[in-house]
Amino acid sequence: MAKDTVTVTNNATGQSVELPLYHGTHGPSVFDIRPMSKQLGLFTYDPGFVSTASCQSGITYIDGDEGILLYRGYPVEQLAEQSSYLEVCYLLLYGDLPSAEQMGEFQDMIMNHSMVHEGLRRFYSGFHHDAHPMAIMVGVVGALSAFYHDSLDIHDPQHREISAHRLIAKMPTIAADSYKYSIGQPFMYPDNSLGYVENYLRMMFATPSKPFEISPTVVRALELIMILHADHEQNASASTVRLASSSGANPFASISAGIGSLWGPAHGGANEAVIRMLETIESVEDVPKLVARAKDRNDKFRLMGFGHRIYKKYDPRARILRQAAHEVLAEIGAEQVPLFEIATELERIALEDEYFIERSLYPNVDFYSGIILKAIGIPLNMYTVIFTMARTVGWISQWMEMLDDPEYRIGRPRQLYVGEARRDYVPIDKR
Ligand code: SDX
Numbered sequence: 206m207a208k209d210t211v212t213v214t215n216n217a218t219g220q221s222v223e224l225p226l227y228h229g230t231h232g233p234s235v236f237d238i239r240p241m242s243k244q245l246g247l248f249t250y251d252p253g254f255v256s257t258a259s260c261q262s263g264i265t266y267i268d269g270d271e272g273i274l275l276y277r278g279y280p281v282e283q284l285a286e287q288s289s290y291l292e293v294c295y296l297l298l299y300g301d302l303p304s305a306e307q308m309g310e311f312q313d314m315i316m317n318h319s320m321v322h323e324g325l326r327r328f329y330s331g332f333h334h335d336a337h338p339m340a341i342m343v344g345v346v347g348a349l350s351a352f353y354h355d356s357l358d359i360h361d362p363q364h365r366e367i368s369a370h371r372l373i374a375k376m377p378t379i380a381a382d383s384y385k386y387s388i389g390q391p392f393m394y395p396d397n398s399l400g401y402v403e404n405y406l407r408m409m410f411a412t413p414s415k416p417f418e419i420s421p422t423v424v425r426a427l428e429l430i431m432i433l434h435a436d437h438e439q440n441a442s443a444s445t446v447r448l449a450s451s452s453g454a455n456p457f458a459s460i461s462a463g464i465g466s467l468w469g470p471a472h473g474g475a476n477e478a479v480i481r482m483l484e485t486i487e488s489v490e491d492v493p494k495l496v497a498r499a500k501d502r503n504d505k506f507r508l509m510g511f512g513h514r515i516y517k518k519y520d521p522r523a524r525i526l527r528q529a530a531h532e533v534l535a536e537i538g539a540e541q542v543p544l545f546e547i548a549t550e551l552e553r554i555a556l557e558d559e560y561f562i563e564r565s566l567y568p569n570v571d572f573y574s575g576i577i578l579k580a581i582g583i584p585l586n587m588y589t590v591i592f593t594m595a596r597t598v599g600w601i602s603q604w605m606e607m608l609d610d611p612e613y614r615i616g617r618p619r620q621l622y623v624g625e626a627r628r629d630y631v632p633i634d635k636r
Contacts, residue, residue: 261610343464436603451607451616473592479548
């Protein structure tokens, strides 16, 4: 990193400190505040980490003002059009696109780890029959650390790699099992002769009692969604995985923490929340009422699928998914998903409204992904599970990068203490 400096002066004391300024490949430069706490005894204050770089990373770059998203330098639009989810996994994990031979070996490695230990499948019976599949995912993925004692040394690069492969390989099986359990159907075993996404759809929808076929359009639509959700730099769930694993916690427990964070409706749970929101709208005539609620400061309601901490223009992933939604619905018949007409009317009204324009609130990745998932028959409570499956490679790539970072240490933010000043204990008979 190139080094210049910025000067910070505490005007109350007249003390100043020179802070190193680092420049990356793209995006804002950062100044290193570490000398400041040592020399000026000051902390920075940044609730929600809006302006704080928690690490240096070479995996994903986002330019929110220009609506740019790069995975290891490659525009996500090109990967969405020409790549596959497993090839994107290789790219995120290893930093470059694989040769044909490397891709073949990687695909075999992943598919050969797709089965889970039979003991793990007994975990499901402990959940209530109508448990949300995300609750099952948090529990079962965390439980993987009880099965793989042979690969829990996070300082061993081979242990890290086998754990990464196991998590990517087993997530579809665990996800499909969580769905099968919730509908009381028998679990399906993976079929390693199928592609990664097709194998998942088969485990989700096939039954032992009849042959199974799936439309290539459905497979490609889900592959597209998986590619677009694979990573997104230091979002809430990726930061959760980094913070959890910074203590030395094993990768399965750390990914389980990330799943818990992604479940929130402000984050990965938004795709499910978008559909639930659209389902409350009877007809396009009711859309203005919903937009009015979203603008009302006295109403906690927010337009799900709109707004983003970084994108202050259209989320490039939403743009791709909007087009894909049109294509999928053209094939299956738009009348199958009347919500699409309501969604496009909601988008039109919001994008013309001063409130949304002033705050740079545009559709994000979750606004159209739910429409496509609904069109290809994915049940609503599985939407965030699909996001979890797709994002596992992003979390794991960030985890591996952190452990290789010479500056890596346990994450431990500080605070501005605003509680009581020191005071002495008063015995109860004197209070
Ligand atoms: C994802 O970080 C990532 O990269 C996440 C993600 C990924 O790939 O990992 O991209 C995936 O999580 C996408 C976001 C999915 N969430 C939603 O769609 C939920 C609805 N959106 C919001 O809750 C909100 O926009 C956030 C959480 C996405 C961003 O919140 P910020 O950056 O903290 O913005 P904010 O809450 O400070 O809002 C700024 C203003 C406020 O109004 P004022 O106080 O200035 O008057 O915009 C308003 C907010 O009230 N606002 C909204 C709104 N989002 C923000 N008003 C109505 N509807 C909304 N959706």
